[in-house]
Amino acid sequence: MEIKAQLLDLKPYQPGKPIETVKRVFGLEKITKLASNENPFGCSEKAKQAILEELNSLALYPDGYSTDLRKAVAEHLNVDETQLIFGNGSDEVIQIICRALLGPGKNTVMPTPSFPQYKHNAVIEGAEVREVELVDGEHNLGEMLAAIDEQTQIVWICNPNNPTGTYIEKEKLFSFVSKVPKHVLVVLDEAYYEYVVASDYPETIGLLSEYENVVILRTFSKAYGLASLRIGYGIGSSKLIQQIEPAREPFNTTRVAQAAAKAAISDQEFIKECVSKNKKGLDQFYTFCEEHHLSYYKSQGNFILIDFKQQGDQVFQYLLERGFIVRSGNALGFPTSVRITVGTEEQNAEIIGHLTEMLQTTGK
Ligand SMILES: *Cc1c(COP(=O)(O)O)cnc(C)c1O
Numbered sequence: 001m002e003i004k005a006q007l008l009d010l011k012p013y014q015p016g017k018p019i020e021t022v023k024r025v026f027g028l029e030k031i032t033k034l035a036s037n038e039n040p041f042g043c044s045e046k047a048k049q050a051i052l053e054e055l056n057s058l059a060l061y062p063d064g065y066s067t068d069l070r071k072a073v074a075e076h077l078n079v080d081e082t083q084l085i086f087g088n089g090s091d092e093v094i095q096i097i098c099r100a101l102l103g104p105g106k107n108t109v110m111p112t113p114s115f116p117q118y119k120h121n122a123v124i125e126g127a128e129v130r131e132v133e134l135v136d137g138e139h140n141l142g143e144m145l146a147a148i149d150e151q152t153q154i155v156w157i158c159n160p161n162n163p164t165g166t167y168i169e170k171e172k173l174f175s176f177v178s179k180v181p182k183h184v185l186v187v188l189d190e191a192y193y194e195y196v197v198a199s200d201y202p203e204t205i206g207l208l209s210e211y212e213n214v215v216i217l218r219t220f221s222k223a224y225g226l227a228s229l230r231i232g233y234g235i236g237s238s239k240l241i242q243q244i245e246p247a248r249e250p251f252n253t254t255r256v257a258q259a260a261a262k263a264a265i266s267d268q269e270f271i272k273e274c275v276s277k278n279k280k281g282l283d284q285f286y287t288f289c290e291e292h293h294l295s296y297y298k299s300q301g302n303f304i305l306i307d308f309k310q311q312g313d314q315v316f317q318y319l320l321e322r323g324f325i326v327r328s329g330n331a332l333g334f335p336t337s338v339r340i341t342v343g344t345e346e347q348n349a350e351i352i353g354h355l356t357e358m359l360q361t362t363g364k
Helices: 020-027 044-055 065-078 090-101 117-124 141-147 170-179 206-207 238-247 255-265 268-291 312-322 346-363
Strands: 082-088 105-114 128-133 152-158 185-189 213-220 232-235 303-307 337-341
Touching: 044 117, 044 255, 065 082, 065 128, 065 255, 082 090, 082 238, 090 152, 090 185, 090 213, 090 232, 105 141, 105 185, 117 128, 128 141, 141 170, 206 213, 268 303, 268 346, 312 337, 312 346
Parallel strands: 105 128, 105 152, 152 185, 185 213
Antiparallel strands: 082 232, 213 232, 303 337
């Protein structure tokens, strides 16, 4: 047998060290994970209740069409039910889109550094990947347009961008979309949509009635606090969604995830509270950065990328030994930075305390 050549160069996803191992190795009692942009406040109580109610139905396959959740999301977004596709996390929607559109001889354009799954899936499908460097942490939309040709199938936009937290304002994005040729699918990954507070951040659902070549990705993993259940979705024109549906596994989202997501979307009060606490949390980090003259990107997400002007891996290790798991910028394309998920006020204060001490002892 022969493994696809493009798989040989890909690394399987490297999960972080398990919390239990970290505790044992460093003799710590408490570990705080601020590494994967999970919601530090958990999820809505309504979602927990909905999960309990599903426990008697675990023997049954889920509804492959996610009918109830579909209805709830369609209503919430004011789109037609046929405009939605659900995935095992929006990660899987990315995979479905790649399966449906990419192959040898085709190419796809994406920003870098950005969310790694666009490239990963494109490589598996054997497509050529055209990466366009960020400029000052932001998408270079002009260069991205210039990289598109007849063989381009997908252009990826991560808004707000992970790992920088920067965003593309409405006018720039709409102008970009209007210039992308019709044979190219524009994927707008809005995993952090709920957290955004910038008033000129684009509401993109309206684009869908004008452009058949746009898909928006959202998820229940971040602000909704349901990362473990793996559920996200794509929103597009009915026609496009029907065309990519065959690339989706029939029972790709679970009964528990569907029920929890449906309950979670009905609790916008919970989201509002989390967004307001996140904003205050970001302010804690901004103040810290300014006091210590560290450069960082203003973030519209629930994370912040800070440049410590020393190896990110070193900062990561320093924090790990003190019970905080963060993400080193080393693997994210920012070797002297660290990406920290905004935690609770107390968690933020604690990690800032450790970082302050670190800067004092290293003399920076
Ligand atoms: C977290 C994240 C996702 C994936 O989330 P799922 O858990 O798979 O829904 C997608 N895009 C970006 C930019 C993310 O940060």
